[in-house]
Amino acid sequence: FAEFSTKEHNWLIPDNVQEEPYLIAARISPTNVGFLLNARQVACEFGYLTPAEFVEQTSRTLNTIRKMPRHRGHLYNWYDTRTLQPLPPLFISTVDSGNLVASLWTLQQGCLHLLDQPILRRGLAEGFLDHLQELSELGTFPKRLLTRIQAKSRTDDWTVAVVKFPAAALARIGANETDPAGKARWFAEQALVRLNQFRRVLVRFAPWMLPDFAELRRDDSISLPRQDLSLKELPDVLTRLAARLHLALESNPPRSQVAQRNSLERLLSLVSGARMDSVRLIQDLQSLAAEAGKLAEQMEFGFLWSRQRKLMSIGFETEKDQIHSACYDLLASESRLGTFVAVAKDEIPSETWFLLARAHTTDRGRPVLISWTGTMFEYLMPTLWMRSYPGTLLDRSHRSAVLSHQEFTAPKRVPWGISECAYAERYADGNYGYHAFGVPQLAIFHGDVDALVISPYSTFLALNVLPTAALQNLRRMHQDGWFGIYGFYEAADFTSSQSRSWRHNPELVRCWMAHHQGMTLLALANVLADGIVQTWFHSHPRVQATELLLHERPVNYLPSTASVAV
Template structure:
């Protein structure tokens, strides 16, 4: 507010420049050299500073309806204009809902302006009076101002200090209420809304000025159980398909309908996510450290055998022949994803050196597997499963503190899981059998890990961390355009040609590639600042525009990138998720839209894949024409 006070004082200090003659440098006066347009701007600024006082006086004189009309008219006209400006790709129902919410926000702003009107009037008149006194009487402090660094804001959030500084509103409200009570009781009811706003204006300012406090997610026990089982089932994909048959590489996808098909191809992003999935599986207690080391070693051995170009892995490989798929192509996004995931893996592996032999969350991981097994077994639940669950819950409640007690607990679990697997083999469905054997492997691997030599374990971890760092070293100069300071979409190695299109938005999945390349010193920092920052708002929150408005663009880099509270990117992440949730409610569907497979198949009965997004977040046209929900997009959030 002090800055605005200074602006008003400045406007009135130059008011004399509206006159035909003005002070001159070497003479008492000279012909005014500024243009009529500039004079009009000065006059308009003076008019604007008098508006709050004029409206307050009109309200006090009883001209309530005209003042309300003056304040409301611009809002109503803007809302009417919004109604008739419907984007072609937006349905009328959605457009009217958005217009209605916009109208409500504008009406709230009008109400707030009316509430603060007496304070605005006093504030403006104070600035005008100070200026004229200093110019025509004291001739001092004409250049008074305070730098922002010297201002103290601690008291601004105190409701009592706000009532002291904004006393004029409550004072007028009390005075007018007393006057109407004694002289015109009927008018008190008519003016009560305005007087109430004035009396409560400091409270309203205090309320909207409170710092935002992020609410911690309040998850019930059932929701936590659901997420734990979901994470265990997700790991089962890698456990099932990233095997020796595919050279320990993750297939791109598996579709169950119309016929079970494994897509035996993979990309750098898939490989990076699979490596991190192994690490997460250890953190969640689904695999032992020995299994993590073995799985990572096998994948790295395959990666060493893959054909590369200047450190980059090609966009697609056949997971069974290990040949790159034609055309040989290097994707900037995929390379950046893999590099970022490898660097994250490196640090995650090195952190294992300080971990105990048995994963801290191992027994909780076993409990997750048991929960999934019991769901799959259904009516086949038997005393063995009940006994197993009891043993696991006991271990979770009181984890073993020594290697000896850990061995005892694991031997008990292995004995029980062996019996469970044997019994379910004869009575249960295929899914329950698979989970029973997965549980048995999980416990046996942990038991075998107790015999793993600590020195050998540390050596293997350091070797894998060094390999991860080596794989993350790639040359980016042939993908980077020095003129635009942007990354190309990719490079066609078959034709030795760089793409002519570039990633020019900060809100894109290529953000991680820029982050990694800059951190490695491969490209200048100017690349980050060259990325476009086109802004829009969603429910009043600022959000960076992406190309397709997908969760993948906003949140995929965030899997391994840091975020900082109250930054533009942090606000964008939250606003994008809120927008997706709101759009899901508008369309009456679950929320979560991103690039994914959808219900269109080719001649080989394979589902097709393309980008989808939420309208209002992307520059791409036609985002409202298709509606495809991707569960992984919800999980990303």
């Protein structure tokens, strides 16, 4: 996302990047837009962006969105990222628009959430250390030094440990014969960026934590602020600090304690600037939140609702000026997110949610909601935003579906996780084909049953369902070499083109798709940061008013006698 969301692409993200031949698909869907916005939030949470960087990059993208032609608030299904013109046929996709609203609400609440977070989050140090960890594993950074810095980062003086890190140690790391691809150099450069950005945060928002003012921090008469101040507290705290510094200077004769007086004057100057910067950052985050909320509210869903079937149409054909005749009618579908947000926006009746089919099948005795193609994507993609509550109808099917995927590939002795994805066959233009692969036991529609294509992003989606098994599966994929410069490759195709049977050594699909990389990042954030993406989404008032829909119990659920009120 960082490398390809550039000015050339109007700060959007190309749909996919292919390794060989090197191709960039300069088009974008509403789903891709949403994942780009949320991916930056995850980067900020992990310490790979500071709040100020996040604001700058997100503002650019939202400015672009305002320029893009829309229909009743909706983005069209595809745009050229360079010209911003919609690509024919002009179509409003219900599922894509639902994904985008979820992403916008997540962005809105995430921006407001940042106001309550410490401006000096320990995550900034952890993000920097992640880069050093990678350099250590590449053999270009001493493990002993890494261990020492990691230990210091867990103390109360973690800010000093980071800011005093010798930048020259990173500048010396370059490409060499053991690193022909320049991976170590890239991580060293990025680590240096993170170090410089951290120092910039100190100067702009918390200058009293700079090493230059260590003596003043020990002076109880000045009472410098603590380092865990939230952003929204900063302006008032800095105003009071400036007053105390003025008082200290007035009570300190010009010729006495020259060094301390110089420190007080320098800090006072920085504090004045920090107050203005903190006010500006607060205003910027509030503006981003308001803009995200406005974009979501402008997207009308009522006209996408079929009055005859009382379900959401798959979309609107603008050239025909009519909704498509096909409707989304399954609960076990990625489209349930779109239905949920349409209900939450109070634009369709809540009965639409209950009209989504709840037909079940059983796999090895486990009941599971049936889906169209039996993909992990259909069951789990909405859970990136929507919580899955224990004991509910959806939660039971999530777990059953993951187990079915594991058992489907176990006899073949290959990793598990099947979804729609690119596969090894190519079109005439050199691009990979794309298809919805699934597990037949879970599917209504049985597509290419002879194909076996495993997609790593499917396993990332399962991290919140069976985390240990998912992690083991990812390690296996990594050990098998399914990893490239931008992370896990799109897929591994075990299908033999000659006999349509399965082969032992797969052909790797060497590309990266924006929406699958976005799903990967959001899934990682949920599992590593205690469901943070779901927390942002569920913080929205409309979601809070509607989330009871997600508590539906299976039909065979009976409460224990102990829980029944007498």
